[in-house]
Amino acid sequence: MSILLVVAVVLAVIPLIYILGDVIIRGVPAISLTFLTHLPTGPTFSGGGIANTIAGTFTMVGIATLIAIPIGVGAGIFFSEWSGNKLSTVSSFMNDVLTGFPSMVIGLFVFIILVLTTKHFSAFAGAVALSFIMIPIIGRTTDESLKLVPTTLREASMALGIPRWKTILRVVVSTGKNGLITGIVLAIARATGETSPLLLTAATGTHFITNLFNQPTGSMTILIYQYGTSPYASWQTQAWGTALVLILIMLALNIIVRFGIGRNLSEARMD
Amino acid sequence: MIHENFEAFPAKLETRNLTALYGKVEEINRINLKFPENRVTAIMGPSGCGKSTLIRCLNRIHELTPRAKVQGEVILDGVDIYSSKIDPVAIRRRIGMVFQKPNPFPTMSIYDNAVAGLKLNGVRDKKRLNELAERSLRMAFLWDEVKNDLKKAGTNLSGGQQQRLCIARTLAVQPEVILMDEPCSALDPIATAKIEESIAMLKKNFTIVIVTHNMQQAARISDYTAFMYLGKLEEFGETAKVFEAPKSELTEKYITGKFG
Numbered sequence: 001m002s003i004l005l006v007v008a009v010v011l012a013v014i015p016l017i018y019i020l021g022d023v024i025i026r027g028v029p030a031i032s033l034t035f036l037t038h039l040p041t042g043p044t045f046s047g048g049g050i051a052n053t054i055a056g057t058f059t060m061v062g063i064a065t066l067i068a069i070p071i072g073v074g075a076g077i078f079f080s081e082w083s084g085n086k087l088s089t090v091s092s093f094m095n096d097v098l099t100g101f102p103s104m105v106i107g108l109f110v111f112i113i114l115v116l117t118t119k120h121f122s123a124f125a126g127a128v129a130l131s132f133i134m135i136p137i138i139g140r141t142t143d144e145s146l147k148l149v150p151t152t153l154r155e156a157s158m159a160l161g162i163p164r165w166k167t168i169l170r171v172v173v174s175t176g177k178n179g180l181i182t183g184i185v186l187a188i189a190r191a192t193g194e195t196s197p198l199l200l201t202a203a204t205g206t207h208f209i210t211n212l213f214n215q216p217t218g219s220m221t222i223l224i225y226q227y228g229t230s231p232y233a234s235w236q237t238q239a240w241g242t243a244l245v246l247i248l249i250m251l252a253l254n255i256i257v258r259f260g261i262g263r264n265l266s267e268a269r270m271d
Numbered sequence: 272m273i274h275e276n277f278e279a280f281p282a283k284l285e286t287r288n289l290t291a292l293y294g295k296v297e298e299i300n301r302i303n304l305k306f307p308e309n310r311v312t313a314i315m316g317p318s319g320c321g322k323s324t325l326i327r328c329l330n331r332i333h334e335l336t337p338r339a340k341v342q343g344e345v346i347l348d349g350v351d352i353y354s355s356k357i358d359p360v361a362i363r364r365r366i367g368m369v370f371q372k373p374n375p376f377p378t379m380s381i382y383d384n385a386v387a388g389l390k391l392n393g394v395r396d397k398k399r400l401n402e403l404a405e406r407s408l409r410m411a412f413l414w415d416e417v418k419n420d421l422k423k424a425g426t427n428l429s430g431g432q433q434q435r436l437c438i439a440r441t442l443a444v445q446p447e448v449i450l451m452d453e454p455c456s457a458l459d460p461i462a463t464a465k466i467e468e469s470i471a472m473l474k475k476n477f478t479i480v481i482v483t484h485n486m487q488q489a490a491r492i493s494d495y496t497a498f499m500y501l502g503k504l505e506e507f508g509e510t511a512k513v514f515e516a517p518k519s520e521l522t523e524k525y526i527t528g529k530f531g
Contacts, residue, residue, distance in 0.1 A: 084337040084338075129444030150374070152370055152372060153368065153372040153374055153376060153377075154335075155332055155335065155368075155374075156368075156370060156374045156376070156437070156440075157362055157372075157376070157387070157391070158332060158335060158360075158363060159330060159332055159367065159368040159441075160363065160364070160367070160387060160388030160391070160392075160440065160444055161360050161361065161362075161363040161365075161388060161392065161444060162387075162388060162391045162392060163359075163360050166391050166392075167391075170391050171376055171378075171391075172377075174378045175376070175377055175378050177378075190516070
Protein backbone atom coordinates (compact mmCIF):
# COMPACT_ATOMS: atom_id res chain seq x y z
CA MET A 1 0.00 0.00 0.00
CA SER A 2 2.66 2.51 1.03
CA ILE A 3 4.64 1.60 -2.08
CA LEU A 4 1.69 2.61 -4.25
CA LEU A 5 1.50 5.92 -2.43
CA VAL A 6 5.20 6.53 -2.95
CA VAL A 7 4.76 5.76 -6.66
CA ALA A 8 1.90 8.25 -6.80
CA VAL A 9 3.99 10.92 -5.12
CA VAL A 10 6.91 10.31 -7.49
CA LEU A 11 4.58 10.48 -10.50
CA ALA A 12 3.15 13.72 -9.19
CA VAL A 13 6.53 15.29 -8.56
CA ILE A 14 8.25 14.19 -11.82
CA PRO A 15 6.48 16.75 -14.05
CA LEU A 16 7.20 19.54 -11.57
CA ILE A 17 10.91 18.70 -11.33
CA TYR A 18 11.14 18.17 -15.08
CA ILE A 19 9.52 21.55 -15.84
CA LEU A 20 11.58 23.36 -13.21
CA GLY A 21 14.82 21.76 -14.44
CA ASP A 22 14.04 22.48 -18.07
CA VAL A 23 13.14 26.12 -17.36
CA ILE A 24 16.29 26.62 -15.30
CA ILE A 25 18.58 25.01 -17.90
CA ARG A 26 17.08 26.89 -20.81
CA GLY A 27 16.28 30.10 -18.95
CA VAL A 28 19.50 30.85 -17.06
CA PRO A 29 21.50 31.73 -20.24
CA ALA A 30 18.96 34.45 -21.06
CA ILE A 31 19.17 36.16 -17.70
CA SER A 32 21.37 39.20 -17.27
CA LEU A 33 21.08 42.71 -15.94
CA THR A 34 20.30 43.94 -19.47
CA PHE A 35 17.55 41.33 -19.75
CA LEU A 36 15.86 42.61 -16.62
CA THR A 37 16.32 46.34 -17.20
CA HIS A 38 16.08 46.92 -20.97
CA LEU A 39 13.20 47.13 -23.41
CA PRO A 40 12.64 44.43 -26.01
CA THR A 41 14.46 44.55 -29.36
CA GLY A 42 13.73 42.90 -32.68
CA PRO A 43 14.61 39.23 -33.05
CA THR A 44 17.61 39.90 -35.25
CA PHE A 45 19.25 42.31 -32.83
CA SER A 46 21.26 41.06 -29.90
CA GLY A 47 20.52 42.19 -26.32
CA GLY A 48 17.18 43.61 -25.35
CA GLY A 49 15.16 42.76 -22.29
CA ILE A 50 11.75 42.40 -20.75
CA ALA A 51 11.73 45.39 -18.38
CA ASN A 52 8.41 46.74 -19.68
CA THR A 53 6.64 43.41 -19.17
CA ILE A 54 7.94 43.10 -15.61
CA ALA A 55 6.64 46.61 -14.96
CA GLY A 56 3.38 45.76 -16.78
CA THR A 57 2.78 42.61 -14.74
CA PHE A 58 3.54 44.39 -11.45
CA THR A 59 1.34 47.37 -12.37
CA MET A 60 -1.63 45.25 -13.37
CA VAL A 61 -1.35 42.81 -10.46
CA GLY A 62 -0.93 45.80 -8.13
CA ILE A 63 -4.09 47.51 -9.34
CA ALA A 64 -5.95 44.19 -9.40
CA THR A 65 -4.92 43.63 -5.76
CA LEU A 66 -6.21 47.06 -4.75
CA ILE A 67 -9.54 46.26 -6.38
CA ALA A 68 -9.76 42.67 -5.14
CA ILE A 69 -8.82 43.09 -1.46
CA PRO A 70 -11.76 45.24 -0.31
CA ILE A 71 -14.30 43.33 -2.42
CA GLY A 72 -12.91 39.86 -1.68
CA VAL A 73 -12.41 40.46 2.05
CA GLY A 74 -15.82 42.13 2.32
CA ALA A 75 -17.49 39.21 0.54
CA GLY A 76 -15.61 36.71 2.72
CA ILE A 77 -16.74 38.47 5.90
CA PHE A 78 -20.31 38.35 4.61
CA PHE A 79 -20.07 34.61 3.82
CA SER A 80 -18.64 33.81 7.24
CA GLU A 81 -20.45 36.19 9.60
CA TRP A 82 -23.87 36.05 7.94
CA SER A 83 -23.68 32.37 7.06
CA GLY A 84 -27.35 31.76 7.90
CA ASN A 85 -28.47 34.48 5.48
CA LYS A 86 -29.93 33.31 2.13
CA LEU A 87 -28.13 35.97 0.10
CA SER A 88 -24.90 34.89 1.77
CA THR A 89 -25.48 31.22 0.92
CA VAL A 90 -26.31 32.00 -2.71
CA SER A 91 -23.41 34.41 -3.20
CA SER A 92 -21.03 32.01 -1.49
CA PHE A 93 -22.05 29.38 -4.04
CA MET A 94 -21.60 31.89 -6.89
CA ASN A 95 -18.17 32.64 -5.48
CA ASP A 96 -17.24 28.98 -5.89
CA VAL A 97 -18.55 28.99 -9.45
CA LEU A 98 -16.47 32.07 -10.21
CA THR A 99 -13.37 30.39 -8.74
CA GLY A 100 -13.61 27.66 -11.35
CA PHE A 101 -14.63 29.97 -14.19
CA PRO A 102 -12.58 29.70 -17.43
CA SER A 103 -10.21 32.65 -17.24
CA MET A 104 -10.51 33.15 -21.01
CA VAL A 105 -14.20 33.88 -20.52
CA ILE A 106 -13.37 36.46 -17.85
CA GLY A 107 -10.97 38.07 -20.34
CA LEU A 108 -13.66 38.08 -23.01
CA PHE A 109 -16.17 39.64 -20.61
CA VAL A 110 -13.81 42.46 -19.65
CA PHE A 111 -12.97 42.89 -23.35
CA ILE A 112 -16.64 43.60 -23.98
CA ILE A 113 -17.27 45.90 -21.01
CA LEU A 114 -13.98 47.83 -20.95
CA VAL A 115 -12.04 47.41 -24.20
CA LEU A 116 -14.86 47.70 -26.72
CA THR A 117 -16.41 50.62 -24.86
CA THR A 118 -13.18 52.59 -24.48
CA LYS A 119 -11.74 51.43 -27.83
CA HIS A 120 -8.44 50.77 -26.10
CA PHE A 121 -6.54 47.85 -24.70
CA SER A 122 -5.23 49.03 -21.36
CA ALA A 123 -3.45 48.11 -18.15
CA PHE A 124 -6.65 48.98 -16.29
CA ALA A 125 -8.71 46.50 -18.33
CA GLY A 126 -6.05 43.85 -17.66
CA ALA A 127 -6.12 44.67 -13.96
CA VAL A 128 -9.91 44.39 -13.81
CA ALA A 129 -9.75 40.97 -15.49
CA LEU A 130 -7.08 39.84 -13.01
CA SER A 131 -9.14 41.14 -10.10
CA PHE A 132 -12.01 38.86 -11.21
CA ILE A 133 -9.58 35.96 -10.81
CA MET A 134 -8.48 37.20 -7.38
CA ILE A 135 -11.79 38.18 -5.78
CA PRO A 136 -13.25 34.65 -5.40
CA ILE A 137 -9.94 33.29 -4.09
CA ILE A 138 -9.71 36.04 -1.46
CA GLY A 139 -13.43 35.68 -0.70
CA ARG A 140 -13.14 31.95 -0.04
CA THR A 141 -9.93 32.11 2.04
CA THR A 142 -11.32 34.98 4.10
CA ASP A 143 -14.52 33.01 4.71
CA GLU A 144 -12.58 29.90 5.72
CA SER A 145 -10.13 31.66 8.01
CA LEU A 146 -12.89 33.60 9.77
CA LYS A 147 -14.92 30.43 10.27
CA LEU A 148 -11.92 29.03 12.17
CA VAL A 149 -12.25 31.83 14.73
CA PRO A 150 -14.14 30.27 17.68
CA THR A 151 -17.73 31.46 18.20
CA THR A 152 -16.92 31.95 21.89
CA LEU A 153 -14.65 34.90 20.97
CA ARG A 154 -17.50 36.58 19.10
CA GLU A 155 -19.77 35.99 22.10
CA ALA A 156 -17.13 37.24 24.54
CA SER A 157 -16.85 40.46 22.58
CA MET A 158 -20.59 40.94 22.18
CA ALA A 159 -21.06 40.22 25.89
CA LEU A 160 -18.78 43.17 26.66
CA GLY A 161 -21.27 45.43 24.91
CA ILE A 162 -19.10 45.82 21.84
CA PRO A 163 -21.24 46.36 18.71
CA ARG A 164 -21.28 43.62 16.09
CA TRP A 165 -19.39 45.51 13.37
CA LYS A 166 -16.58 46.30 15.81
CA THR A 167 -16.59 42.72 17.06
CA ILE A 168 -16.12 41.56 13.47
CA LEU A 169 -13.36 44.02 12.62
CA ARG A 170 -11.42 44.16 15.87
CA VAL A 171 -11.86 40.65 17.21
CA VAL A 172 -12.85 38.24 14.41
CA VAL A 173 -10.84 39.64 11.48
CA SER A 174 -7.94 40.47 13.75
CA THR A 175 -7.84 36.88 15.04
CA GLY A 176 -8.11 35.40 11.54
CA LYS A 177 -5.86 37.92 9.81
CA ASN A 178 -3.02 35.52 9.04
CA GLY A 179 -5.39 33.36 7.03
CA LEU A 180 -6.62 36.46 5.23
CA ILE A 181 -3.10 37.55 4.33
CA THR A 182 -2.25 34.03 3.14
CA GLY A 183 -5.28 34.11 0.85
CA ILE A 184 -4.32 37.52 -0.53
CA VAL A 185 -0.73 36.45 -1.25
CA LEU A 186 -1.91 33.24 -2.94
CA ALA A 187 -4.36 35.25 -5.04
CA ILE A 188 -1.53 37.60 -6.05
CA ALA A 189 0.58 34.60 -7.07
CA ARG A 190 -2.29 33.20 -9.09
CA ALA A 191 -2.93 36.53 -10.87
CA THR A 192 0.77 36.98 -11.62
CA GLY A 193 0.79 33.70 -13.51
CA GLU A 194 -2.39 34.31 -15.52
CA THR A 195 -2.20 34.73 -19.30
CA SER A 196 -5.60 34.38 -20.88
CA PRO A 197 -7.44 37.16 -18.97
CA LEU A 198 -4.79 39.56 -20.36
CA LEU A 199 -4.87 38.45 -24.02
CA LEU A 200 -8.03 40.38 -24.82
CA THR A 201 -7.67 43.16 -22.25
CA ALA A 202 -4.09 44.39 -21.91
CA ALA A 203 -2.79 42.77 -25.12
CA THR A 204 0.93 43.37 -25.67
CA GLY A 205 3.36 46.23 -25.70
CA THR A 206 7.03 46.92 -26.28
CA HIS A 207 7.42 50.08 -24.22
CA PHE A 208 6.81 51.32 -20.71
CA ILE A 209 3.28 52.62 -20.47
CA THR A 210 2.54 56.22 -19.55
CA ASN A 211 -1.23 55.89 -19.32
CA LEU A 212 -3.16 53.18 -17.53
CA PHE A 213 -6.31 53.60 -19.59
CA ASN A 214 -5.41 53.82 -23.27
CA GLN A 215 -2.21 51.90 -23.92
CA PRO A 216 -1.82 48.20 -24.64
CA THR A 217 0.37 46.82 -21.87
CA GLY A 218 2.87 43.99 -22.07
CA SER A 219 3.08 41.35 -19.35
CA MET A 220 5.52 38.54 -18.66
CA THR A 221 3.07 35.75 -19.33
CA ILE A 222 1.96 37.12 -22.69
CA LEU A 223 5.56 37.74 -23.65
CA ILE A 224 6.31 34.08 -22.95
CA TYR A 225 3.41 33.12 -25.22
CA GLN A 226 4.49 35.50 -27.99
CA TYR A 227 8.21 34.80 -27.90
CA GLY A 228 7.76 31.09 -27.27
CA THR A 229 5.64 30.66 -30.39
CA SER A 230 7.92 32.85 -32.54
CA PRO A 231 10.37 31.26 -35.03
CA TYR A 232 13.38 33.19 -33.67
CA ALA A 233 15.92 31.41 -31.48
CA SER A 234 16.83 34.62 -29.59
CA TRP A 235 13.21 35.28 -28.66
CA GLN A 236 12.67 31.66 -27.67
CA THR A 237 15.61 31.89 -25.28
CA GLN A 238 14.17 35.10 -23.83
CA ALA A 239 10.82 33.32 -23.36
CA TRP A 240 12.60 30.71 -21.23
CA GLY A 241 14.35 33.45 -19.29
CA THR A 242 11.04 35.21 -18.64
CA ALA A 243 9.50 31.92 -17.53
CA LEU A 244 12.33 31.50 -15.03
CA VAL A 245 11.82 35.02 -13.64
CA LEU A 246 8.10 34.36 -13.30
CA ILE A 247 8.65 31.05 -11.54
CA LEU A 248 11.07 32.68 -9.11
CA ILE A 249 8.45 35.33 -8.27
CA MET A 250 5.85 32.63 -7.64
CA LEU A 251 8.33 30.68 -5.53
CA ALA A 252 9.08 33.79 -3.47
CA LEU A 253 5.35 34.42 -2.87
CA ASN A 254 4.81 30.82 -1.80
CA ILE A 255 7.80 30.94 0.53
CA ILE A 256 6.38 34.10 2.12
CA VAL A 257 3.12 32.27 2.76
CA ARG A 258 4.76 29.11 4.02
CA PHE A 259 7.40 30.51 6.30
CA GLY A 260 6.46 34.12 6.87
CA ILE A 261 2.77 33.92 7.60
CA GLY A 262 2.32 30.17 7.99
CA ARG A 263 4.12 30.07 11.29
CA ASN A 264 1.87 32.64 12.92
CA LEU A 265 -1.16 30.95 11.42
CA SER A 266 -0.88 27.90 13.66
CA GLU A 267 -0.88 30.17 16.72
CA ALA A 268 -4.04 31.93 15.62
CA ARG A 269 -5.84 28.62 15.24
CA MET A 270 -6.17 27.95 18.94
CA ASP A 271 -9.66 27.49 20.28
CA MET B 272 -41.65 25.41 44.14
CA ILE B 273 -40.60 28.79 45.35
CA HIS B 274 -39.71 29.21 49.01
CA GLU B 275 -41.53 31.85 51.05
CA ASN B 276 -40.10 35.15 52.37
CA PHE B 277 -38.33 35.56 49.09
CA GLU B 278 -40.37 38.56 48.05
CA ALA B 279 -38.70 40.59 50.81
CA PHE B 280 -35.51 41.05 48.80
CA PRO B 281 -35.32 43.76 46.17
CA ALA B 282 -34.74 42.05 42.84
CA LYS B 283 -32.04 43.54 40.67
CA LEU B 284 -32.94 41.22 37.84
CA GLU B 285 -36.09 39.23 37.31
CA THR B 286 -37.48 36.90 34.67
CA ARG B 287 -41.19 36.76 33.87
CA ASN B 288 -42.53 33.80 31.93
CA LEU B 289 -39.20 33.52 30.17
CA THR B 290 -39.29 30.93 27.40
CA ALA B 291 -36.39 30.25 25.01
CA LEU B 292 -36.58 28.25 21.83
CA TYR B 293 -34.01 26.83 19.52
CA GLY B 294 -35.79 26.27 16.23
CA LYS B 295 -39.03 24.69 17.45
CA VAL B 296 -37.55 23.04 20.53
CA GLU B 297 -38.39 24.70 23.81
CA GLU B 298 -35.22 24.81 25.86
CA ILE B 299 -36.64 26.63 28.86
CA ASN B 300 -40.29 27.06 29.66
CA ARG B 301 -41.92 29.96 31.52
CA ILE B 302 -39.20 30.65 34.04
CA ASN B 303 -40.06 33.11 36.84
CA LEU B 304 -37.02 33.95 38.90
CA LYS B 305 -35.73 36.87 40.97
CA PHE B 306 -32.06 37.68 41.39
CA PRO B 307 -31.55 39.78 44.55
CA GLU B 308 -29.09 42.65 44.45
CA ASN B 309 -25.55 42.07 45.77
CA ARG B 310 -26.18 38.39 46.23
CA VAL B 311 -24.93 35.28 44.47
CA THR B 312 -27.67 33.20 42.92
CA ALA B 313 -26.71 29.76 41.68
CA ILE B 314 -28.61 27.96 38.96
CA MET B 315 -28.04 24.24 39.07
CA GLY B 316 -29.46 21.16 37.46
CA PRO B 317 -28.47 18.17 35.37
CA SER B 318 -26.97 18.56 31.88
CA GLY B 319 -29.50 19.72 29.33
CA CYS B 320 -31.89 21.22 31.88
CA GLY B 321 -31.63 24.62 30.23
CA LYS B 322 -29.55 26.42 32.85
CA SER B 323 -27.04 27.72 30.31
CA THR B 324 -29.81 28.80 27.96
CA LEU B 325 -31.48 30.66 30.83
CA ILE B 326 -28.36 32.61 31.75
CA ARG B 327 -27.68 33.40 28.07
CA CYS B 328 -31.13 34.97 27.86
CA LEU B 329 -30.29 37.36 30.70
CA ASN B 330 -27.83 39.42 28.63
CA ARG B 331 -29.45 38.82 25.24
CA ILE B 332 -26.62 36.61 23.98
CA HIS B 333 -28.90 33.64 23.31
CA GLU B 334 -30.60 35.46 20.43
CA LEU B 335 -27.25 35.74 18.57
CA THR B 336 -27.43 32.02 17.79
CA PRO B 337 -29.23 31.52 14.48
CA ARG B 338 -32.79 30.17 14.92
CA ALA B 339 -32.82 30.98 18.64
CA LYS B 340 -35.84 32.84 19.97
CA VAL B 341 -36.81 34.32 23.32
CA GLN B 342 -40.28 35.05 24.70
CA GLY B 343 -41.34 36.62 27.99
CA GLU B 344 -39.62 39.36 29.94
CA VAL B 345 -36.34 39.97 31.70
CA ILE B 346 -36.63 42.95 34.04
CA LEU B 347 -33.51 44.87 34.99
CA ASP B 348 -34.23 47.63 37.55
CA GLY B 349 -37.87 47.63 36.55
CA VAL B 350 -37.31 47.79 32.77
CA ASP B 351 -37.85 44.90 30.35
CA ILE B 352 -34.57 44.43 28.48
CA TYR B 353 -36.45 42.68 25.66
CA SER B 354 -38.61 45.73 25.01
CA SER B 355 -38.24 47.02 21.44
CA LYS B 356 -36.91 50.36 22.71
CA ILE B 357 -33.91 48.76 24.36
CA ASP B 358 -30.54 48.47 22.61
CA PRO B 359 -29.11 45.02 23.44
CA VAL B 360 -25.55 46.38 23.11
CA ALA B 361 -26.17 48.86 25.93
CA ILE B 362 -27.75 46.11 28.06
CA ARG B 363 -24.68 43.91 27.67
CA ARG B 364 -22.54 46.68 29.16
CA ARG B 365 -24.73 46.58 32.28
CA ILE B 366 -24.92 42.78 32.43
CA GLY B 367 -21.50 41.21 31.90
CA MET B 368 -20.76 37.55 31.26
CA VAL B 369 -18.02 35.04 31.99
CA PHE B 370 -18.08 31.91 29.87
CA GLN B 371 -17.53 28.23 30.50
CA LYS B 372 -14.17 28.01 28.74
CA PRO B 373 -11.69 30.83 29.30
CA ASN B 374 -11.76 32.87 26.09
CA PRO B 375 -9.28 35.74 26.20
CA PHE B 376 -8.79 37.48 22.83
CA PRO B 377 -5.78 35.68 21.32
CA THR B 378 -4.46 38.71 19.46
CA MET B 379 -4.39 40.93 22.55
CA SER B 380 -1.99 41.37 25.47
CA ILE B 381 -3.08 40.83 29.07
CA TYR B 382 -3.55 44.59 29.44
CA ASP B 383 -5.52 44.94 26.20
CA ASN B 384 -7.70 41.98 27.16
CA ALA B 385 -8.48 43.56 30.50
CA VAL B 386 -9.62 46.83 28.92
CA ALA B 387 -10.93 45.41 25.61
CA GLY B 388 -14.53 46.33 26.44
CA LEU B 389 -13.48 49.94 27.11
CA LYS B 390 -11.04 50.37 24.23
CA LEU B 391 -13.37 48.86 21.63
CA ASN B 392 -16.13 51.11 22.92
CA GLY B 393 -14.02 54.16 22.26
CA VAL B 394 -12.38 54.93 25.63
CA ARG B 395 -9.02 56.56 24.78
CA ASP B 396 -8.05 58.17 28.09
CA LYS B 397 -4.81 56.35 29.02
CA LYS B 398 -5.00 57.23 32.69
CA ARG B 399 -8.54 55.94 33.01
CA LEU B 400 -7.67 52.74 31.10
CA ASN B 401 -4.66 52.12 33.34
CA GLU B 402 -6.72 52.67 36.47
CA LEU B 403 -9.53 50.40 35.37
CA ALA B 404 -7.11 47.72 34.16
CA GLU B 405 -5.37 47.60 37.53
CA ARG B 406 -8.58 47.79 39.53
CA SER B 407 -10.30 45.01 37.58
CA LEU B 408 -7.25 42.78 37.62
CA ARG B 409 -7.02 43.28 41.40
CA MET B 410 -10.70 42.48 41.87
CA ALA B 411 -10.20 39.29 39.87
CA PHE B 412 -7.22 38.39 42.11
CA LEU B 413 -4.90 38.36 39.11
CA TRP B 414 -2.97 41.64 39.46
CA ASP B 415 -0.08 40.31 41.56
CA GLU B 416 0.54 37.46 39.15
CA VAL B 417 0.56 39.54 35.96
CA LYS B 418 1.53 43.10 36.92
CA ASN B 419 4.99 42.68 35.39
CA ASP B 420 3.76 40.89 32.26
CA LEU B 421 0.94 43.14 31.13
CA LYS B 422 2.32 43.32 27.59
CA LYS B 423 2.44 39.53 27.17
CA ALA B 424 -0.24 37.64 25.29
CA GLY B 425 -3.30 36.75 27.36
CA THR B 426 -3.29 33.25 25.91
CA ASN B 427 0.10 32.50 27.52
CA LEU B 428 -1.51 32.40 30.96
CA SER B 429 -2.65 29.18 32.62
CA GLY B 430 -6.31 28.18 32.27
CA GLY B 431 -7.23 29.50 35.70
CA GLN B 432 -5.41 32.78 35.12
CA GLN B 433 -7.09 33.12 31.73
CA GLN B 434 -10.48 32.73 33.37
CA ARG B 435 -9.61 35.37 35.98
CA LEU B 436 -8.48 37.60 33.10
CA CYS B 437 -11.91 37.08 31.55
CA ILE B 438 -13.50 38.07 34.86
CA ALA B 439 -11.31 41.19 34.96
CA ARG B 440 -12.28 41.99 31.37
CA THR B 441 -15.95 41.79 32.38
CA LEU B 442 -15.40 43.93 35.50
CA ALA B 443 -13.57 46.67 33.58
CA VAL B 444 -16.77 47.58 31.73
CA GLN B 445 -18.27 48.26 35.20
CA PRO B 446 -21.44 46.22 34.83
CA GLU B 447 -24.11 45.92 37.50
CA VAL B 448 -24.80 42.23 37.06
CA ILE B 449 -22.29 39.49 36.30
CA LEU B 450 -23.42 36.24 34.72
CA MET B 451 -21.14 33.23 35.01
CA ASP B 452 -21.79 30.17 32.91
CA GLU B 453 -20.02 27.27 34.66
CA PRO B 454 -16.87 29.38 35.01
CA CYS B 455 -14.89 26.67 36.79
CA SER B 456 -15.86 23.58 34.82
CA ALA B 457 -12.62 23.68 32.80
CA LEU B 458 -10.40 24.40 35.80
CA ASP B 459 -8.54 22.42 38.47
CA PRO B 460 -9.54 22.65 42.18
CA ILE B 461 -6.91 25.27 43.08
CA ALA B 462 -7.91 27.54 40.20
CA THR B 463 -11.54 26.95 41.12
CA ALA B 464 -10.87 28.00 44.73
CA LYS B 465 -9.33 31.29 43.55
CA ILE B 466 -12.34 32.08 41.38
CA GLU B 467 -14.73 31.25 44.21
CA GLU B 468 -12.72 33.53 46.48
CA SER B 469 -13.07 36.39 44.02
CA ILE B 470 -16.81 35.75 43.63
CA ALA B 471 -17.22 36.11 47.39
CA MET B 472 -15.56 39.55 47.20
CA LEU B 473 -17.39 40.63 44.06
CA LYS B 474 -20.87 40.22 45.49
CA LYS B 475 -20.30 43.33 47.61
CA ASN B 476 -20.47 45.40 44.44
CA PHE B 477 -22.26 43.23 41.92
CA THR B 478 -25.29 41.03 41.53
CA ILE B 479 -24.00 37.62 40.51
CA VAL B 480 -25.76 34.78 38.73
CA ILE B 481 -23.74 31.62 38.37
CA VAL B 482 -24.62 28.44 36.53
CA THR B 483 -23.01 25.34 37.93
CA HIS B 484 -23.48 21.61 37.79
CA ASN B 485 -21.34 21.31 40.88
CA MET B 486 -23.62 21.13 43.91
CA GLN B 487 -20.83 21.67 46.42
CA GLN B 488 -19.91 24.83 44.60
CA ALA B 489 -23.48 26.08 44.67
CA ALA B 490 -23.63 25.33 48.41
CA ARG B 491 -20.30 27.04 49.08
CA ILE B 492 -20.69 30.29 47.23
CA SER B 493 -24.36 31.09 46.68
CA ASP B 494 -26.97 32.86 48.79
CA TYR B 495 -29.84 31.60 46.67
CA THR B 496 -30.21 28.50 44.58
CA ALA B 497 -32.48 27.70 41.70
CA PHE B 498 -32.85 24.08 40.66
CA MET B 499 -33.89 23.45 37.09
CA TYR B 500 -35.07 20.25 35.49
CA LEU B 501 -36.06 19.64 31.86
CA GLY B 502 -36.35 23.33 31.04
CA LYS B 503 -38.50 24.17 34.05
CA LEU B 504 -37.79 25.81 37.35
CA GLU B 505 -38.21 23.08 39.93
CA GLU B 506 -37.26 24.88 43.12
CA PHE B 507 -35.93 28.22 44.22
CA GLY B 508 -35.00 29.65 47.60
CA GLU B 509 -32.24 30.41 50.06
CA THR B 510 -29.36 28.06 49.41
CA ALA B 511 -29.28 26.69 52.95
CA LYS B 512 -32.97 25.87 52.85
CA VAL B 513 -32.87 24.36 49.37
CA PHE B 514 -30.05 22.06 50.40
CA GLU B 515 -31.25 21.21 53.91
CA ALA B 516 -34.97 21.08 53.40
CA PRO B 517 -35.78 20.80 49.72
CA LYS B 518 -39.47 21.08 48.99
CA SER B 519 -39.37 19.23 45.73
CA GLU B 520 -38.76 15.52 45.58
CA LEU B 521 -36.70 15.98 42.42
CA THR B 522 -34.41 18.49 44.10
CA GLU B 523 -33.91 16.14 47.00
CA LYS B 524 -33.06 13.26 44.70
CA TYR B 525 -30.61 15.43 42.78
CA ILE B 526 -28.94 16.76 45.92
CA THR B 527 -28.59 13.33 47.43
CA GLY B 528 -27.04 12.09 44.24
CA LYS B 529 -29.81 9.75 43.12
CA PHE B 530 -29.63 11.20 39.60
CA GLY B 531 -27.79 13.86 37.66
